[in-house]
Amino acid sequence: MMNRLIIEQLNQCQKAQVPPLNGDETVIYIPKGAAIIPQRVEQGGYYIISLEPYVINPPDGFTLHDNWNNGVAPKQNTMQCVVEMVMGKMIRINGIGFDRAKQSYIDGTEWCGWLPEKSITIIKRLG
Numbered sequence: 258m259m260n261r262l263i264i265e266q267l268n269q270c271q272k273a274q275v276p277p278l279n280g281d282e283t284v285i286y287i288p289k290g291a292a293i294i295p296q297r298v299e300q301g302g303y304y305i306i307s308l309e310p311y312v313i314n315p316p317d318g319f320t321l322h323d324n325w326n327n328g329v330a331p332k333q334n335t336m337q338c339v340v341e342m343v344m345g346k347m348i349r350i351n352g353i354g355f356d357r358a359k360q361s362y363i364d365g366t367e368w369c370g371w372l373p374e375k376s377i378t379i380i381k382r383l384g
Contacts, residue, residue: 268357277360298340298348298374303383305355308334309376326370333366337383346374 259280267275273287298304313334315322322330325347331354338352354366357380 264358278358298343298377298379300340300343302340303338304340305335305337305357305380305383306350306352306377307380308336308372309378310334312372312376321373322370329368329370331366331368331370333363333368335380336366336368337362341369343374347371348374348377 259278259282261280264278264280267278267285275287276285278285308331311319312321313331315330322328331352333354335355335357336350336352337355338350340348341351342349349369349371351369353368354363355361356363
């Protein structure tokens, strides 16, 4: 049985293509070579992204969600989304929370809104 912390850390890896893990593995094959991850999002593109912590839990005085998203912040820091619009350094996404360990959606975590491009990290481009 693999340690839960190890599974969490492997699932956060962004440079290598780690296969889905369930904790019963005794050997993990991680292909050699760097994953090609785009640096910028494109309108109409599908992505798995991770969000900076300040987007999920905004600090006092942070007005992004009040000014751009009707006061609603995303619920999950990892999301599968489509980029609906790019406007300067802001992007509008329509997405749902994504569990990387299970490679599945998280029900009840749908979110649509604007984010600064610098607040996201592209994990994988889907299409």
